[in-house]
Amino acid sequence: KAGVTQTPRYLIKTRGQQVTLSCSPISGHRSVSWYQQTPGQGLQFLFEYFSETQRNKGNFPGRFSGRQFSNSRSEMNVSTLELGDSALYLCASSLGTGDETQYFGPGTRLLVL
């Protein structure tokens, strides 16, 4: 089975711009979770989508949003980028019911200048 894929792998943006990141889960997985990883804060949960609905949400501002499509692929969007948004953005997929082990994609490294 193919693993979790994320595109793009690297992005450079400037303050005030917006960005959309994409995640394709493992086939058959219906849950997609998004995390932000920075050296200072570690891995922090952004939100989780299951069957096209946001099921859980972390403590991030409304500039961070996401959605999930009927094929379980997910996107996250960050509007009005700030320097502090520079981070590795990881998505993880799981079955969503029962065995909740999450499998991570390679991440998108975002640099905001």
Add this chain to the structure above:
Amino acid sequence: GQNIDQPTEMTATEGAIVQINCTYQTSGFNGLFWYQQHAGEAPTFLSYNVLDGLEEKGRFSSFLSRSKGYSYLLLKELQMKDSASYLCAGGYGGSQGNLIFGKGTKLSVKP
């Protein structure tokens, strides 16, 4: 919040055994995950404990005590390739789509 605490750094010698501890808040707790993350790479799943006790998987074992809010990851016969960050994560609430991660323990294995 559900704080997950683990040591920041550890150093061990090739061939030795190392234990990485993790404490967590027990309220609403479902299960405990351990992930390995090499520098510049994504976390990879190591183990998942729901019940008390020790689970062994080759050179790696993970232990959970639900009543004490305590877990550890035991790595035996250390190899240089085990140098990585080890992330402890707790699942809370009705679903486990939102794992709460500790900040990771950076393990350095020296010859």
